[in-house]
Amino acid sequence: MSDARAQILDRIRGGLGRKAGDPTNPAIDRIQTHGKNLIPDRGKLPQDQQVALFIREAERVAATTAKIPHFDNVPTAVGDYLRRHNLPAEVKIAPTERLTALAWQAITVAGGRGEASDGVSVSLAFGGVAETGTLVMASSPESPNTLNFLPMDHIVVISAADIVGDYETVWDRFRERARRAGTEVMPRTVNLITGPSRTADIEQTLQLGAHGPQRLHIVIVDEPPA
């Protein structure tokens, strides 16, 4: 194996006409600087317009959205959604205090990872990207990534303050969080989600709900995160 490694690296250096152990290494520089490339103008709007753009773009790819003033309104927003789609009052929620501490009233909730039997899940986004109406989900003990894929209906709660213009800002937030916590930049899994699951593999006919959720509902909370 390590022999294969040496052979491969040698062939690359040979092809490039370079010797092993060349001290200059532009690769290290580029990684350390992680400079931004061109960011499309539509990702550079002021914050209030970003939320509006996020909603437009998310709806363009068949997600639905709702805006609520406070975190306390999340159970009501979820209840509305369940009623609208005639779904049982039962949801699997991400085991984070921000969701588990809410008063869920008539809705039966269980916290944990996603299971095959879950019909509806509710999770919390790390961020949102206005440019394309994309949700950023970061895996953690409080945010198991199976919740994003196993249920038919996925409800995602996001603070308006976490909606940014471009992906680059999200990466900076990951780096900043890692620097403060002394961890690696990336959690095990980061899912960028742009609309509900779909396929066009049968006669190029677009159908929603291929393997992941058939519906994606985004609840935007105006109140800044605690």
Place this chain on the structure above:
Amino acid sequence: MQPTSPNFKANAKAALADRPLQAALGKLAQGFPMRRAEAAARLPEFERLRDQARDIKDHVLENLDRYLELYEAKVVEQGGQVHWCETAADARAAILRICRKAGAISVTKSKSMIGEEIAINDFLEQNGIEPVETDLGEYIIQLRREPPSHIIAPAIHLSLDQVADTFLEKHTDLDPNRAIREPRALLEEARTRLRGKFLGADVGLTGANMLIAETGSNVLVTNEGNADLTYGLPKVHIVIASLEKIVPTLEDATTILRVLARSATGQDMSVYTTFCTGPKRPQDLDGPEEYHVVLLDNGRTKMIGSEFHEMLRCIRCGACLNHCPIYKSVGGHAYGWVYSGPMGAVLIPNLIGMETAGHLPNASTLCGKCESVCPMRIPLPRMLRRWRQRQFAAGRGGFVAKTALGLWAGLVTRPKLYRFLMGLGVAALGQLGSKGKFKWLPLAGGWTQVRDLAAPAGDTFVAQYHKGPRGDQSGDLIRKGWRP
């Protein structure tokens, strides 16, 4: 798979007569290019992003050894393992070793062109492990035991009825009289069946759209979410990727993502873009316990620094297929291996040899459409010409082509004789062609079988030029006997 590329001509002929295939290709020819154009138009910066995407990959290739070392270190630091493999056989063996160690019986798989390239499914099956393709299109062609006919839409060649027939034939435990002749019913049936497979799998095998040196992550792009159930549920996640998939940073990956989906399906962003980094973290409730990257060379390092170097920028978006007049006429299977279209015609001879794949670079009109839409600005026509030159140099042109070119080469160095003979030939052909066209011509049967050839108007260009109104400077040069 055993390549059938040497039979390109016969394959293409069969494809042209295949009605469901022609209907599917007709649809593709309308849909994909239109959606790509719309997506590009929606983003004013699109062309500049293409330039940057090209520059990023050029920079990576110039420093590929360095980035691979940095990437590996980052994967290992986070508890993952990298398996360097020179050949397809090495990669198959590495995957089998990991599966055996995990005691795997069942492996779910999300679409991977490298998986196709190394024919991992057949190999796992031979070794008593069940491989299950989970991308809907891949699942369909796995049931039919066919290779993909398009790098991003593997079952594009099939009609709804063909898919329904396949399900009826293969899902024998279900009611044979069930109504499944509509897309939703087929999707539901596949979704239900694959759910069971996802939940029961011991190992999840995915490809990678990119590998990020900065973070040691692999990027997975899908619309269905199948890749996410593939890596997310089993105990072991194996990533299989070719080594040119490296990009330096998250920002660089982002730039490439901005051109990838737009070029591929005309979406601004695919539904799921996932970054996997190492195995699950200590307190995580889900995710794999082991994370392996099988890093494949399989002929690519030989392309570094060669005239095909730039092909390694390819991000497998499929735009060059969707816009290629040849691909749109004969589909992917005619190319006889797992890749197809212009990118296939350049890449396949590099990977399996000119002897086997020599026909493919000739399957092009060199119209240049592929290069004009390639997000990575790969000069595909130039590379196709390179293969043709190499082929000719190796004495592999057909007898007719070689003799004709030999004669022509002899004649062009004698302009007087050349013009005299051309004048004779053109006049004769002009007389022979009935109603301005030929239905048959000696040595050109391949052309006239399927279409007419316009007959010359009875005079050569140079002769007409001399008769007509005198033109500009360049005309003067020609009249004075100037030769380039």
